[in-house]
Amino acid sequence: MTKTAIITGASSGIGMELAKILAADKINLILVARSENKLIELKKELDQYKISTSILALDLSKPDAAQMVFDYCAKENLKVDILINNAGFGDYGMFISSDWKKQEEMIRLNIQTLTHLTHLFLPYMVKNKYGRILNLASLASFLPGPLMSVYYATKAYVLSFSEALSTELEGSGVTVTALCPGPTESGFQNAAAMNESKILQGRKLPTSKDVAIYGYKALMDGKVVAIHGFLNSLMVSAIRFTPRSIARKFVRTLQDKS
């Protein structure tokens, strides 16, 4: 039977590339983001695959956003088999001088909406004995992140939540995957105002498409923690043997302005 997936943050970057991959695999889509025009353009592009694509222009950092998504799907009788919690953003700079509203929206989007959407859509998947959930974590999930402290902390939450939930769901037919990319070419760097960070200098970043291809395979295979890239996997292994005091100083140096 044809499956239906919901993808948050489908208007750009990794989310948009995931939408193209799922569409090519004949999976019906519900695409959510704030930029309605970009979603309309994407829907037109995906029409070639003869799937059903619904779009929902919504600010997912609002407290009731997840409920609105769920109510929309119920009203349209859309049964969700695959949930991709991809929408997210970061913010670069010292916490003390950060804009509180931006930190609050980040915590709501990266943590609250992701968790609430999972809570709302999970019961149907369990009842149906099939479901796939992909949560966008990050390499940042494994480390404290000076100069992006709130962002790194939100991604640590995503990894911890995803791993724990995947264990609770063992044997249910529903899997949870935490996708952990390193720095990736997308709209993320501009949104986070981090183009001066040393972490981005002199590096050719993987494309959003590279990460989406890897993430989709990991999702469908039911992999729990999916770290994109050999060097990133190596770094995560090295972190396990590195004292936290050294790890946080290392990130501080990497994140400083070049």
Ligand SMILES: NC(=O)c1ccc[n+]([C@@H]2O[C@H](COP(=O)([O-])OP(=O)(O)OC[C@H]3O[C@@H](n4cnc5c(N)ncnc54)[C@H](OP(=O)(O)O)[C@@H]3O)[C@@H](O)[C@H]2O)c1
């Ligand atoms: N790029 C990286 O280096 C990197 C590395 C590790 C993890 N990640 C994670 O990957 C995920 C996707 O990011 P990306 O790299 O593809 O960045 P991106 O190109 O900036 O895409 C972010 C997506 O999230 C949506 N979004 C942002 N705020 C939103 C809001 N308030 N309500 C609804 N949608 C919102 C954006 O759509 P609208 O602006 O249209 O709302 C856009 O579609 C994020 O969770 C990010 O933390 C990225």
